Structures are given as structure tokens and as C-alpha cells.
Amino acid sequence: MQDAVAFDFGPFPVLTTERLILRALTPADAGDVFVFWGDPEVQRFNAEPSRDFEETRQFIREMHAAYQAGRSVMWAVAERCDGRVVGAVSLHDWSRRHQRAEVGYTLARSWWGRGMAYEAVAAVCAFGFDQMGLHRIEAETIADNHRSVRLLERLGFQREGTRREYSLEDDGLFHHSAMYGLLDYEYQRPECL
Numbered sequence: 001m002q003d004a005v006a007f008d009f010g011p012f013p014v015l016t017t018e019r020l021i022l023r024a025l026t027p028a029d030a031g032d033v034f035v036f037w038g039d040p041e042v043q044r045f046n047a048e049p050s051r052d053f054e055e056t057r058q059f060i061r062e063m064h065a066a067y068q069a070g071r072s073v074m075w076a077v078a079e080r081c082d083g084r085v086v087g088a089v090s091l092h093d094w095s096r097r098h099q100r101a102e103v104g105y106t107l108a109r110s111w112w113g114r115g116m117a118y119e120a121v122a123a124v125c126a127f128g129f130d131q132m133g134l135h136r137i138e139a140e141t142i143a144d145n146h147r148s149v150r151l152l153e154r155l156g157f158q159r160e161g162t163r164r165e166y167s168l169e170d171d172g173l174f175h176h177s178a179m180y181g182l183l184d185y186e187y188q189r190p191e192c193l
């Protein structure tokens with residue numbers, strides 16, 4: 001069967017929305033990025049927080065290599081007005097054969113509650129469907145991560161299942177994981193794009 005893939009991991013795809021520019025992360029962003037990757041509250045339901053700038057820089061280098069290898073795209077989410085990086089959104093685990101990929105997202109805590117993640121993830125979904133030829137974008141989130149669940153549902157993702165007591169979190173409890181999916185023909189692009 002033919003892959004419906006147009007995107008070839010050439011020049012990095014810069015995306016623009018009403019308030020944001022989504023661009024490649026660079027080592028110079030490490031200070032801004034450490035604000036969220038180094039924040040235990042932001043990382044509560046995710047990987048261990050970054051310990052220092054050097055670890056953050058190393059992670060940025062790994063993201064760059066993953067892009068060069070055609071494995072995943074991670075966008076720095078920067079404010080249009082001053083270029084400051086306030087978050088990151090990725091498309092990873094791209095199955096070209098099945099035309100699906102997984103989306104990940106994170107935002108510095110002081111930017112929560114302003115619709116910035118909504119705007120950034122909406123742009124990345126549009127890119128996935130329009131430029132990568134995706135049929136399906138999926139997301140997995142701890143079910144108690146209410147902001148994450150609200151974001152996905154506002155974007156039109158449908159909850160498709162629960163992995164019970166999937167993840168042992170810092171509170172010493174096992175938390176359910178919620179599986180979400182969005183299909184290309186269901187996606188309604190918001191006005192901020």
C-alpha cells in the first residue's frame with residue numbers, strides 16, 4: 001500500500017498562529033525551556049524534571065537529532081511578541097504505514113489558563129493532518145491530569161479507553177491512563193490558526 005506522506009523532514013516547519021510562533025528548539029532556548037522542564041509541578045505526570053541547564057541542552061540536542069533522523073518533530077512554542085519560549089509540542093511515534101502519530105505538549109506554569117496550549121496543539125494537529133498526511137492523531141494522558149484532558153476534549157479528541165492503574169505517580173498511587181484519538185475528518189480548525 002502507498003504511504004500518504006508528503007512531509008520529508010527537510011527545512012524545519014515553522015507554524016504561526018494568532019499569538020504564537022512554533023519553531024525548532026535551539027540550545028540558546030535552554031534557559032526558557034528549563035523553566036518548564038525543570039518544574040516538578042509541570043512534570044508531575046510526565047518524565048523526571050530536568051536537573052539543570054546542561055541536561056536541558058542535551059535533551060534539545062536529542063530532539064534535534066530525532067528530527068534529522070526523521071523520527072519526530074518537536075516545536076518550541078514561542079510568543080510572537082517577544083520570542084520567549086513558553087512551551088513545547090511534539091508529534092512522535094509516527095507510523096507512516098498507518099498514517100498516525102502521537103502528540104505531546106507542555107507549557108510553563110505561568111502560561112496555563114490562557115489558551116496557549118490549545119492554540120499550539122491545534123496548529124500542530126493541522127500540520128499533522130495537512131502536511132504529514134496523518135489520518136489519526138492520538139494522545140495518552142494520566143486521567144487525573146485535568147488540564148490535559150480538558151485541552152484534548154476541547155480540540156475534539158475522543159476518549160477511546162482507559163488503562164487502569166497504569167502509572168505509579170509521586171503521590172504513591174496508581175493512576176489510570178486515558179487514551180484519546182482524533183481523526184482527520186473530525187478535526188475542526190479553530191479561528192486562532
Ligand SMILES: CC(C)(COP(=O)(O)OP(=O)(O)OC[C@H]1O[C@@H](n2cnc3c(N)ncnc32)[C@H](O)[C@@H]1OP(=O)(O)O)[C@@H](O)C(=O)NCCC(=O)NCCS
Pocket residue numbers: 041042043045046105106107108111112113114115116117118119140141142145147148150151
Ligand atoms: C496540559 C497543559 C498544556 C494545559 O495547559 P492549559 O493552559 O490549561 O490549556 P489551554 O491552552 O487549553 O488553556 C485552557 C484554559 O485557558 C482559558 N482560555 C483563556 N483564553 C483562551 C483562549 N483564547 N482560547 C482558549 N482557551 C482560553 C480556557 O478557558 C481554559 O481555562 P480553564 O483552565 O479555567 O478551563 C498544561 O497544564 C501543562 O503544561 N501541564 C503539564 C504538562 C502535561 O501534563 N502535559 C500533558 C502530558 S500528557
